[in-house]
Amino acid sequence: MRWRSSCLRLILFLSAFVGKSATEFRVCAYNVQNFNLEKASNDRLMHHLKLVLIRCDISLLQHVVDPDGQAIQKLLSVLNRGAGRYEEYNYQAVSSDGLGNSPSDLQKYVFIYRTDTVNMTGQHQYKSKESFIREPFVVRFQSQNTTIGDFILVPLHSEPSRAVLEINKLYDVFVEVSKKWNNMNVMFLGDFHASCAYVTQQDRKKIRLYTNSDFNWLIQDREDTTVTDLTSCAYDRIIVYGEPFLRAIKPFTAKVFKVDAEFKISRSQVVELSDHYPVEVVLKSSALFLQATPLLILMIIQSFLSAL
Ligand SMILES: *[C@@H]1O[C@H](CO)[C@@H](O)[C@H](O)[C@H]1NC(C)=O
Ligand SMILES: *[C@@H]1O[C@H](CO)[C@@H](O)[C@H](O)[C@H]1NC(C)=O
Numbered sequence: 001m002r003w004r005s006s007c008l009r010l011i012l013f014l015s016a017f018v019g020k021s022a023t024e025f026r027v028c029a030y031n032v033q034n035f036n037l038e039k040a041s042n043d044r045l046m047h048h049l050k051l052v053l054i055r056c057d058i059s060l061l062q063h064v065v066d067p068d069g070q071a072i073q074k075l076l077s078v079l080n081r082g083a084g085r086y087e088e089y090n091y092q093a094v095s096s097d098g099l100g101n102s103p104s105d106l107q108k109y110v111f112i113y114r115t116d117t118v119n120m121t122g123q124h125q126y127k128s129k130e131s132f133i134r135e136p137f138v139v140r141f142q143s144q145n146t147t148i149g150d151f152i153l154v155p156l157h158s159e160p161s162r163a164v165l166e167i168n169k170l171y172d173v174f175v176e177v178s179k180k181w182n183n184m185n186v187m188f189l190g191d192f193h194a195s196c197a198y199v200t201q202q203d204r205k206k207i208r209l210y211t212n213s214d215f216n217w218l219i220q221d222r223e224d225t226t227v228t229d230l231t232s233c234a235y236d237r238i239i240v241y242g243e244p245f246l247r248a249i250k251p252f253t254a255k256v257f258k259v260d261a262e263f264k265i266s267r268s269q270v271v272e273l274s275d276h277y278p279v280e281v282v283l284k285s286s287a288l289f290l291q292a293t294p295l296l297i298l299m300i301i302q303s304f305l306s307a308l
Contacts, residue, residue, distance in 0.1 A: 012146045024250070025117060025146050025285055028056035028257070029189040030234060031157060032276035035064045035104040039089040040071035040264045045272050051263055052278055053079060054089070057114045059278075062190050064108040067098060072110055079112070079265065090115045094123060096137030109137040109155045109190075115176035118143040121150070124177060131169040133159040138177050146283040148248035151185040152177055156192055163193040171208040174241065184250075188215075191276060195221065209239060216240050218254035219279050225256050227267070227275050235277045253282035 030052065032039075039045055053059050053075075066072055070285045072093050092115050098106030113120060122140035127134070134157055142150045154173055158166040170188055172305045178184050188209070193199065204210040209217075217227070225236035238254055240246055257278045260270045270277075 014153060023145075023285070024253075025143065025187070026056045026280055027058045027060075027064070027153070027187065027238075027283065028053070028278050028280040029060040029155070029238065030193075031062045031236060031274055031276040033063055033274040033276065035061060035071060036066060037071045040066075040074040042272070046075070048076050048245040048263070048269060048273055049075070052257065052259060052273075053091075055216070055257075056112075056280065057117045057145075059112045060153065060155045060189055061112065062107070062155065062218060064095070064110045065098075065106070066095075066108055066110075066115040067106070069095065072162050080245060086092070092120075094120055094139060096123040096125060099137070101133055107134055107157065109134070109152065109157070111139050111155075113141070114303050117145045124178065124180060126173050128169070128172075128299075131172065132156075132166050133162065136170070136173050138173065139184070140177075140181055146248065147285055147286050148185055148245060148283055149244070149286075150183055150271070151187060152181060154186060154188045155191045156188065158198075159191050159193065160193045160198050162195060163198040164206055167194060167199065167209055168207045170227055171212070178241075184242055185245050187239045187245065188241075189237070191236045192239050193226075193235050195235050196231065198235075200201070208288040214242055218244050218249065218281055220257065223279075225279060226279050227260075227270055227277060236276055238281050240280055248284050250282040250284050253280075255265070255280060257276065 057073050064072065070263055072095060076091055076093055090183065091112050094111050096109045100106045119142045121137060121142045124138045126135045126138060128135060136154050136156055138154050139154060140152050154170060154177065156166065156170060174186055209211055209215045216239060219234060219236065220238065221234050223234040224232040226233055259277060260267050
């Protein structure tokens with residue numbers, strides 16, 4: 001009996017350990033509401049932002065106001081500080097130019113990604129001033145740590161009053177980039193304003209990403225991606241195209257990351273970061289054997305014990 005329980009304990013310990021080494025691959029999107037040098041100089045804010053971003057292998061940041069790139073440089077140095085001591089990670093960034101109609105409101109799309117789990121293999125600035133105020137800056141990634149392998153991320157921070165038009169136009173971006181890279185593994189992510197007054201139930205029939213059921217909306221309509229209690233709107237979304245990408249998603253992992261609840265930091269400190277919460281999804285890890293191992297070991301040991 002004693003042998004049995006200590007053996008079981010050992011197995012549990014080992015399986016927990018093995019299970020941990022197969023880390024999750026998380027993709028996040030965060031409207032960081034006017035992320036500029038001033039925000040990047042606020043130590044407390046940057047500490048909280050780091051807590052959010054180091055959970056993610058790739059983060060799309062939107063509404064970055066950083067003409068000379070200094071704010072993102074600061075962010076990278078904060079993210080990479082201490083790396084190697086506790087964890088092996090290193091982050092890099094790829095940014096669009098400032099995008100927008102007015103020189104006083106130019107915003108960048110910025111992808112922050114972990115260099116040890118993912119490679120950036122291409123970038124493409126979509127160009128159509130009639131379609132978008134901030135045209136998607138599309139980036140292609142490759143990661144052996146995911147089952148999907150090779151995939152394309154299409155960001156959008158829509159102009160609220162043009163949300164229906166712009167989300168619909170994402171279909172044209174999809175056609176262009178999937179052809180360009182001969183790859184249909186496309187994910188759309190960002191603050192689409194795809195809810196409440198900007199996109200109503202009625203509007204959906206005008207949006208090909210709704211009418212074409214090959215596009216899978218992973219963040220549901222009932223979610224609230226806004227921080228304030230005054231609104232409950234699923235503005236920020238993640239959408240994947242096709243069966244292969246859907247199968248490469250870990251089920252039930254697409255969610256709004258409620259920063260205040262998760263980190264026990266105050267509402268006012270979350271508001272300091274942004275009026276939006278991040279959204280995220282986990283891609284299945286390619287380390288299938290490692291993922292399966294704990295369960296497998298438990299099943300074997302159980303049948304072994306019951307045979308005794
Ligand atoms: C990144 O690319 C290099 C060179 O092709 C490859 O050896 C490495 O495994 C890739 N990393 C990942 C995480 O896929
Ligand atoms: C990613 O894949 C590489 C190569 O297969 C492996 O060495 C590494 O441990 C994996 N990293 C994570 C975090 O799973």
